[in-house]
Amino acid sequence: MSIATGAIRGLQEVARDPGSWWRRSKGSVELWANLIVLGWALVFMLWRGGGFAITVGSVFAIWAVLAVSLNLVVGYTGLLSVGHIGFFGIGAYAMAVLTSSASYEQLRTEAIPTFGWPFFAALPISVVLAGLVALVVGVAFNRFRDDIYVLVSFGFAVIAFTTFLSWRNLTRGAFGIHQVARPAIGPLVFDGELEFLALLLVFLGLVVLISWLIVTSSFGRVLTAIREDEEAIEVFGYRTTHYKLAIWVISAMMAGLAGALLASWSTFIDPNSFVLLESVLLVSIVILGGLASIWGSLLGALAFVMLEEGMRFVPFLPSEFIGQIRQMILGILLVLLMLFRPQGLVGRFKL
Amino acid sequence: MGFSFIKRLVAFSLLAVLVVVAAGCGEEEKGPFRIGVMESVTGAGETYGTVAVQAKQLAVDEINAAGGINGRMLELVVEDSKCNAQDAITAYNKLTDVDEVKIILGTSCSGAMLGAAPLAEKEGVVMFSGLATNPDIAEAGDYIFRTSLSDATVGVDTGNVLWADGIRNLATINESTDYAEGVRRTTTAQFEKLGGQIVAAESYPSDTTDYRTQLTKILNATPDALHIAAQAEASGGTIIKQVRELGYDGPIYADVVPIGTTALEIAGEAATGVKAITPDLDPANAKAQEVLAAFREEYDYVTLPWFLGSAYDNVYIAAECLKKTGDDQDADGFRDCLYDITWSGTIGVDYSFDEKGEVVGLSNAVLEVLPVAERTEENGGYRVLGAAPSN
Numbered sequence: 157m158s159i160a161t162g163a164i165r166g167l168q169e170v171a172r173d174p175g176s177w178w179r180r181s182k183g184s185v186e187l188w189a190n191l192i193v194l195g196w197a198l199v200f201m202l203w204r205g206g207g208f209a210i211t212v213g214s215v216f217a218i219w220a221v222l223a224v225s226l227n228l229v230v231g232y233t234g235l236l237s238v239g240h241i242g243f244f245g246i247g248a249y250a251m252a253v254l255t256s257s258a259s260y261e262q263l264r265t266e267a268i269p270t271f272g273w274p275f276f277a278a279l280p281i282s283v284v285l286a287g288l289v290a291l292v293v294g295v296a297f298n299r300f301r302d303d304i305y306v307l308v309s310f311g312f313a314v315i316a317f318t319t320f321l322s323w324r325n326l327t328r329g330a331f332g333i334h335q336v337a338r339p340a341i342g343p344l345v346f347d348g349e350l351e352f353l354a355l356l357l358v359f360l361g362l363v364v365l366i367s368w369l370i371v372t373s374s375f376g377r378v379l380t381a382i383r384e385d386e387e388a389i390e391v392f393g394y395r396t397t398h399y400k401l402a403i404w405v406i407s408a409m410m411a412g413l414a415g416a417l418l419a420s421w422s423t424f425i426d427p428n429s430f431v432l433l434e435s436v437l438l439v440s441i442v443i444l445g446g447l448a449s450i451w452g453s454l455l456g457a458l459a460f461v462m463l464e465e466g467m468r469f470v471p472f473l474p475s476e477f478i479g480q481i482r483q484m485i486l487g488i489l490l491v492l493l494m495l496f497r498p499q500g501l502v503g504r505f506k507l
Numbered sequence: 508m509g510f511s512f513i514k515r516l517v518a519f520s521l522l523a524v525l526v527v528v529a530a531g532c533g534e535e536e537k538g539p540f541r542i543g544v545m546e547s548v549t550g551a552g553e554t555y556g557t558v559a560v561q562a563k564q565l566a567v568d569e570i571n572a573a574g575g576i577n578g579r580m581l582e583l584v585v586e587d588s589k590c591n592a593q594d595a596i597t598a599y600n601k602l603t604d605v606d607e608v609k610i611i612l613g614t615s616c617s618g619a620m621l622g623a624a625p626l627a628e629k630e631g632v633v634m635f636s637g638l639a640t641n642p643d644i645a646e647a648g649d650y651i652f653r654t655s656l657s658d659a660t661v662g663v664d665t666g667n668v669l670w671a672d673g674i675r676n677l678a679t680i681n682e683s684t685d686y687a688e689g690v691r692r693t694t695t696a697q698f699e700k701l702g703g704q705i706v707a708a709e710s711y712p713s714d715t716t717d718y719r720t721q722l723t724k725i726l727n728a729t730p731d732a733l734h735i736a737a738q739a740e741a742s743g744g745t746i747i748k749q750v751r752e753l754g755y756d757g758p759i760y761a762d763v764v765p766i767g768t769t770a771l772e773i774a775g776e777a778a779t780g781v782k783a784i785t786p787d788l789d790p791a792n793a794k795a796q797e798v799l800a801a802f803r804e805e806y807d808y809v810t811l812p813w814f815l816g817s818a819y820d821n822v823y824i825a826a827e828c829l830k831k832t833g834d835d836q837d838a839d840g841f842r843d844c845l846y847d848i849t850w851s852g853t854i855g856v857d858y859s860f861d862e863k864g865e866v867v868g869l870s871n872a873v874l875e876v877l878p879v880a881e882r883t884e885e886n887g888g889y890r891v892l893g894a895a896p897s898n
Contacts, residue, residue, distance in 0.1 A: 207604035211597055322683075330686070331643055332592070332618055335625075418593065423625050426618040428551065428591040468586065468601055482587070483549050 189501035193459045200462060204469075210349045216461040217356035218418050221363050223441045223453035225410030230439065231447035231505065232371055233403050234383030236302075238435045239309035242316030243286040243408040245430035247415025249320060249327055250282035251275075252425050255337035260328070268328050275339035279416055286412025287405050294404040298397045301386075313432050320427040332426030336419045356417060363410050367450050370406070379403055380448070383505075440490055446503025455501055463489060539580035540835040542825060543602035545613035545623070545634075550590035552616040555638050558811050559615050559818035560585055562798075565805055566822035576830050581822075588614045592622025599623040603632055609838040610635070612821050615814075617641030624651050633838050635825065635845070637817035642689070645863045650838065652845050652864035654817045654824075654854065656786050656871065658686060661762060662693020664871040664895035665784040669694075669732065669760060670701040671896045678707040678730035680721060680746060687736040690762045694734060706730050713739060722750050735761040737770075744773030751777035758782065766876055771888045778876045783889070786813045787872040788854065790891050795853045816853030824850055870894040 201209045226240045253268070255278045260267040293312060300308050320327050327333065339346045339355060346352045370376050381389040382396050390396055419425050437460070445456020467482040499505065544563055546556035563583060571580050584606045588595035595614060602608050611627065614620050615638040627634045628648030636644070636653040644653060669677060677698055681691040688710070695705055707728040709721035725733065733750060737743035743765025750759070763785035764770065771778050788795040795812075798819055803809050828844035829835060849859045849868075858868035873892040882888035 204605055208600050211600040211604075215593070215597060330618070330684075331641060332621055334621065334643065422592050422596055422622055424592050424622045426592060426621070428616075428618045429593055465597065465601075468598075477548075480549055 185497060186502045189497075190455065193455055193462065193501070196466070197458055197462050200466060207349065210353050212461060212465045214349065214353050214356055214421055215465075216458055217353065217360045218414050218421065219438075219441060219461060220360050220454050220457040221414040221417070222411055222438055223445065223457045224360075224363055224367050224450055225407045225414070226438060227442050227445075227447065227450065227453045228367055228370065228379075228403055228410075229407045230442055231449065231453075231503070232376065232383065233379045233400060235400065235404070236306050236439070237309040238306060238432070238439055239312035239316070240407075240411050240438055241430050241432070241435035242313050243290060243411035244415040244418070244434075245316050245320055245427075246286045246289055247282040247412030248419040248425050248430070249333075249415075250285045250412070251278050251416035251419040252333040252336045253326060254278035254281060255420070256333050256335050257337065258334040268325060268333075273337070275337045275420055276341070278337075279413070282416035283409045283412045286415070287409040290405045290408030291401070294401045294408075297404070298400055310432070313435050317427060317430055317432065320430055327427070330426060332424055333419075334424050336423045336425065338420055338423070352421060356421070359413060359417060363413070364450060364454070366406075366410075370403070371448075371450065375399070375402075383448075442500075443503075444490065444493055444500055446500030448505045449500075449503050452500055452502040459501065537579055539582040540576060540829050541582045541584060541606065541608055542829075542835060543606060543608035543611040543613075544583045544585045545588050545595065545598050545602060545611050545619075546585070546638075547590035547614060547616040547619055548585075548587045550594075550616075552590040552619075555615040555811065555814060556587075556590075558815050559613070559638055561806055562802060562815045562818040563612060563822050565798075565802055566819045566826075569801075570822070570826050576826050577833065581826060581829070583612075584608055588616065588619040588623070590616035590619055592618050595619035595622040596626065599626055599632075603630065607836075609633065609836050610825065610841055612637070612818075612825060614639065617644060620644055620651075621647065624648060627651065631838050633841050633845070635821055637821040638814050645865050647864075649864070650842055652842075652860055654820060654858070654866045654869070655814070656869060657865065658689050659693050661784060661871055662690050662695075663697045665690070665694040665734065665760060665762075666697025666701060666703075667896050668782070668784055668873055669698050669734070670703060672732075672758070674698075674703065674732045674758070676704050676706045676729070676731045677734055678709075678725040678728055678732070679705065679734045679736070680709045680711070680718070680725060681736035682738045682742055683710050683712050684738040687738045687762070687764075690736040691734070694736070711742070713742070715742065716745065718742075718746050718749050719753065722746070722753055722755075726750075726753060726755055730757070732758045732760060735759065735765050737762065737764045740764055740767040740770040741773060743767070744770030744778070747774040747781060748777045760784065766874060766889055768888070771876065771882065776879050778888075779878045781876045782892070783874045783876075784871050784895055785874065786854070786869070787874060787891055788812050788816055789872070789894075792853070792856070794851075798853045813854060820850065820852040820854055823852060824848060 222244060229235050229237050254271050254273045255275060256270050257272040258270065297308055321329055346355050378389060378394055378399050382399060386396050441456045441460045442453055444459060446452025463486060467485060544560060546559045548556040548560060567581050567583055575581060584602060586598040586602050588598045602611060610633045612635050614636060617639045620636055620639040621643060624634060624647040628650050631650060633650050636655060638655050639653055640655050640658045642657045642659040644651060645657060679691055679695060681687045699705065707725045707730060709725055711718060711721060735743055735746055743761065747759060747765060759781045761781055761783045763783055766781060766783045795816055798816055799809055799812055802815060827848065828841050831844050832840035845860055849857055851857055855869040858866055861867050873895050874889040875892050876889045
């Protein structure tokens with residue numbers, strides 16, 4: 157209600173004095189960040205239209221689900237976790253193992269059992285499995301705080317990666333899993349890239365909605381209070397460990413969902429997609445977009461994907477160094493952003 | 508000086524760019540042949556990807572300097588697949604949607620290859636790799652080819668070499684990684700198929716530094732020979748050193764890792780006479796020496812010579828097929844051309860592709876480590892005994 161009233165008042169003011177909008181928004185980094193990222197995305201879509209834009213959109217949707225889910229833990233609750241990629245991987249591997257229908261017996265490498273389940277049967281399992289692992293891990297993690305929390309979550313990411321690599325009669329190790337199923341509802345198969353993007357956006361919408369309901373509820377306010385001062389909120393009789401565990405599990409389930417979607421999108425996965433570096437990138441997306449802001453995570457994921465894919469079109473690079481130079485530019489841009497905008501593009505809270 | 512100078516400089520360079528672009532447009536009525544190159548130039552496979560891109564660029568420059576293909580130039584569009592499946596998919600879509608290429612040379616990481624291969628297979632785009640060695644790629648589809656030898660062939664050839672050398676009782680030790688375990692498994696299978704017997708099999712985790720317990724167990728079984736499959740050079744070198752210290756003086760066979768530069772430094776004289784079975788360039792092949800010299804001339808270094816040669820050959824094979832089809836959008840024609848072609852180049856003579864797109868007619872070489880005094884940077888510390896026997 158208040159947003160609507162505010163918007164109407166703002167519009168009235170702009171109608172009376174058109175210059176006022178410019179004067180007020182000139183200094184607003186937030187507005188400009190929004191305009192630039194969205195504008196660049198729009199231009200990119202129009203410029204590079206068609207198939208590639210759909211691919212980039214799909215990559216964005218998967219990163220966005222991950223970023224929003226991680227923001228619940230890092231931004232709202234103040235637990236800096238770099239282990240999120242582990243839950244992402246668990247979701248992906250659950251989906252891959254359950255739905256893969258490749259005939260591995262033909263190959264001269266590792267054979268694993270194939271279940272050949274449909275996508276929608278495996279999806280809940282992927283989500284619940286990520287949640288269960290998070291529950292077990294979270295009970296232990298609740299004993300830690302701050303810097304130590306970063307370290308133990310780091311440990312979790314390493315353990316998860318090693319498990320994917322070494323549990324060979326389930327994951328085929330470095331050989332990877334082929335032919336992960338695409339979703340199908342009766343005769344409607346999401347085989348085309350555009351249909352899959354639509355499905356991804358539906359799931360992204362769902363995750364955003366759930367996250368929004370959480371952070372605007374009284375539950376969400378307790379989380380924010382834990383971030384600000386855990387002892388203080390404990391004094392009021394809140395069992396903070398329960399709250400922390402709950403949001404940790406919810407967030408992990410969303411990451412598991414993202415992983416399941418990724419496995420189905422790419423139809424092939426191997427442990428290289430779940431290395432620690434990806435986790436660090438994810439944390440930087442969340443910080444880049446803005447902590448404790450769902451919109452910030454969406455914007456951060458968009459900015460990151462656009463930056464990375466946009467780099468493919470930087471002209472005049474010698475072909476041998478194209479990849480390395482792109483990575484360097486990306487790194488420099490991230491450092492500059494953190495230097496001049498440590499709260500992220502649209503965030504309100506600094507680590 | 509100051510700002511106006513910079514402005515003028517910017518204006519001038521923009522103008523120069525425009526002139527170059529305009530000249531480029533007007534010059535040819537028929538544009539160049541455009542093919543995609545997808546390599547992992549960042550990430551885990553960085554060394555392999557970079558060498559591959561450089562070797563391919565070298566080949567393209569040579570072809571263009573010699574007048575191109577039927578008078579048309581050859582142009583590479585390079586993309587980075589970052590050694591992982593998801594980035595390979597975005598790189599693939601960029602190449603096929605934005606650059607509209609139908610023929611992609613690459614990629615160097617098996618995971619990246621397997622990520623993009625289902626799409627290429629579905630959309631009828633040829634993917635042709637010179638470096639990916641994962642055995643699964645054989646089953647990836649009709650449009651997927653490679654000149655690199657599957658890891659499985661290393662094991663098969665090792666088994667043959669062992670048997671041909673008169674080994675009947677073999678002991679094995681391997682690092683617990685996929686590659687090393689795969690080599691051990693295929694070696695053992697081939698050796699046993701020929702009638703050999705495995706008298707001891709030990710394995711060790713990647714961070715081990717002392718192998719005497721496993722080695723003592725192995726020596727108690729009195730094998731004719733020891734086979735080492737390692738992933739890290741340090742472990743391979745240390746095993747060679749320690750097994751000789753324990754008094755073993757029989758033959759040692761290995762995959763390529765235990766005869767790497769670092770491994771040989773650790774093992775020292777103990778490594779002399781160790782045989783390794785791996786793809787390597789034939790020293791008698793004049794073409795191979797020529798390519799290595801040209802590469803050194805252009806980039807001031809040489810590494811991974813076999814993979815370098817393989818990537819280089821890919822471009823010439825592609826050029827030959829483009830000459831035949833005359834259309835870089837004709838992926839089906841290109842694919843049929845690959846099935847028919849017999850090629851002699853850097854990595855071998857008269858090689859071709861089977862119905863799975865796997866290369867046939869190439870074999871692994873048998874290498875023998877030289878005494879310390881004869882090891883140089885050029886020879887890598889070993890000499891090539893010849894091709895591994897097939898059966």
